[in-house]
Amino acid sequence: TQLLEQSPQFLSIQEGENLTVYCNSSSVFSSLQWYRQEPGEGPVLLVTVVTGGEVKKLKRLTFQFGDARKDSSLHITAAQPGDTGLYLCAGDGGYQKVTFGTGTKLQVIP
C-alpha cells in the first residue's frame, strides 16, 4: 500500500510568516499533485509536478518534486489568511490510482 505522509499535521502561523509543508513516501510516483480544501468544499487542484527535481511557482506558493520522485514540498511565502485550509498531496503510483496524503491543516491568523 502506497502511503504519503505529510508534515506537519497542523500549522498555525501569523500573517506574513513563511512555511513549508512536506509530503514523503517510500514509493515512487509518476506525478504528484497538491490540492487545497476549504471548509465545506471539496479539494481543488493547485499544481501537478511530473519530473524529478521540478519546481513550480504559483504566486506565493512554490512546489518542488523530489529528485527521486518520492517526496514533495510546498513553500508559502508571506502567508495570508486566504491561504487557510487543508493542503493535500496526491501521488499517482500507477495502476490508475491516486493516493492522497495525510493532510496538513493550515491556519493563518490575521
Add this chain to the structure above:
Amino acid sequence: DTAVSQTPKYLVTQMGNDKSIKCEQNLGHDTMYWYKQDSKKFLKIMFSYNNKELIINETVPNRFSPKSPDKAHLNLHINSLELGDSAVYFCASSQDPGSGNTIYFGEGSWLTVV
C-alpha cells in the same frame, strides 16, 4: 454551472437504514470516483469507474454498492448503515484515471449515522 454535483449535501439517518447519494458531472469526463473523508480529514478512494466500468474497488464493505447508469453519473448506495459509516463522501471525476490528470471534486455529502 457546477462541474461535479452530488446530492444530498447533508444526510442524517439511523443505523440499519439504506441510503443513496447521487452524483453527476457535466465535464464530459470518462472517469468518476467516490472518496471517503474521515474525521481526521484522511481522503481515501473507494471506487473508480471508467466509461461505466468498475476499475478500482478498494477494501470497502459490500454494503456499499456504486452504480453508473452512464459515464456522467455515479451513484453510491449504502445498505444497513453503521455508525462507522459517518463521514464526508466526495464524488469526483477526471478525464482519465491517474496519469496526473486533474481530479475535480464535488462539494461532499456529510453523512451522519445515529
